[in-house]
Amino acid sequence: MEDAPQLDRSRGWGCVMSAIAVKGWCPGAWQPMRSGDGLVVRIRPHGGRIDAEQAAGIAELAGRCGNGLIDLTSRANLQIRGVNDKSHPSLIDGLAELRLLDPDPDTEARRNVLVAPFWTAGDETISIAEELEHALANGPTGLPTKFGFAVDCGRERVPATASADVRIERDIDGQLMVRAEGVEYGRSATRDEVVATALGLAEWFLLSGGAKAGRGRMAAHLAAGAKLPDRFSGHALPTRKQAVPNPGLTPHGALFGVTFGQLTTAALNWLAGNAKALRMTPWRMLLAEGLHEMPACEGLITRADDPLLRVVACSGAPRCHEAHADTRALAASLAPHLAADARLHVSGCAKGCAQSNPASITLVATDIGFDLIRDGSTRDAPILRGLSGAGILANPSVLLGGR
Secondary structure, rough: OOOOOOOOOOHHHHHHHHHHOOOOOOOOOOOOOOOEEEEEEEEHHHEEEEHHHHHHHHHHHHHHHOOOOOOOOOOOEEEEEEEEOOHHHHHHHHHHOOOOOOOOOOHHHHOEEOOOOOOOOOOOOHHHHHHHHHHHHHOOOOOOOOOOEEEOOOOOEOOOOOOOOOEEEEOOOOOOEEEEEEOOEEEEOOOOOOOHHHHHHHHHHOOOOOOOOOOHHHHHHOOOOOOOOOOOOOOOEEOOOOOOOOOOOEEEEEEEEEEHHHEEEHHHHHHHHHHOEEEOOOOOOOEEOOOOOOOOOOOEEEOOHHHHHHHHOOOOOOOOOOOOOOOOHHHHHHHOOOOOOOEEEEEEEOOOOOOOOOEEEEEEEEEEEEEEEEEEEEEOOEEEEEEOOOOOHHHHHHHHHEE
């Protein structure tokens, strides 16, 4: 095992203690977020990939320092849940030994890179991601914690709908390009230019006031009237989008769905014992390298027609202080009643942390029951209010439009 990074504890622990109670930002390993079941500690795998040894190590740490539950996030990261103030230092030391910890909180916050999972050796995805991560370790400073980069150098754009602000991708002619989120066209760039161009776009965002505008996101900044400089507003059209994949075998290994995006230590240990490595995805799925079959494992979804793939639910009560209901128990009970083309989002409160996009049916828990929204998100007006969980389960087909 390589040497663990030297930890700047003088910077890390003070930042941890001052940031634990803050909301509206992305947690990290150095800067966890407090939830109803303890501290949530986010792990950002380098290149979006962990080897089998790291996977087994994360499972062990989740059981010893947390409550044994590991979340998959929409930014292709992992989160260990149920950590407390006493176990957090041990967790930090364990992540360092696994080569999964940045040397300080500032470096960690900047290294927000989503890597498309279906790369192959030689397609430049990993080398670009590594170069970008190294460059981000040294700046720019001041980017919002939700500001992120996506590296997607395949023939088709895979995580095209996943959250990102600066995208490195290919154009319709197969050449590399850099594109600001919120605009259709991007700037062509050679392999030697692409990382510097992406960083330059992020620096322009800062200098033009993007970090202070709206939610600190590129698309919102451009929508508010900011104009890209000519050096970033090219005429390269990105290649076509690929549909979100289903569980199944791929040329790279077996793609497993994860029920509600939450792994147990048993499931992660099983994957660690059977796969060469795991690639993260923004769809709450894991790609297990080297597996050429889809064996059953509790908590892993193997069938493309499993209705749980079309259901999203946040942690809910009691795991989240903001939630008004146990979202996942209700969502699991409703999944079999969904229409074949419908998607369900069950949110414990109006924030809609698990999904910001519209769904066929959105149920939002309130202090007087559930609001029901059709073809919208938690921000839209409900057509029914104050529904009880028992009442929804008594008439699922009527309310959900399913079978």
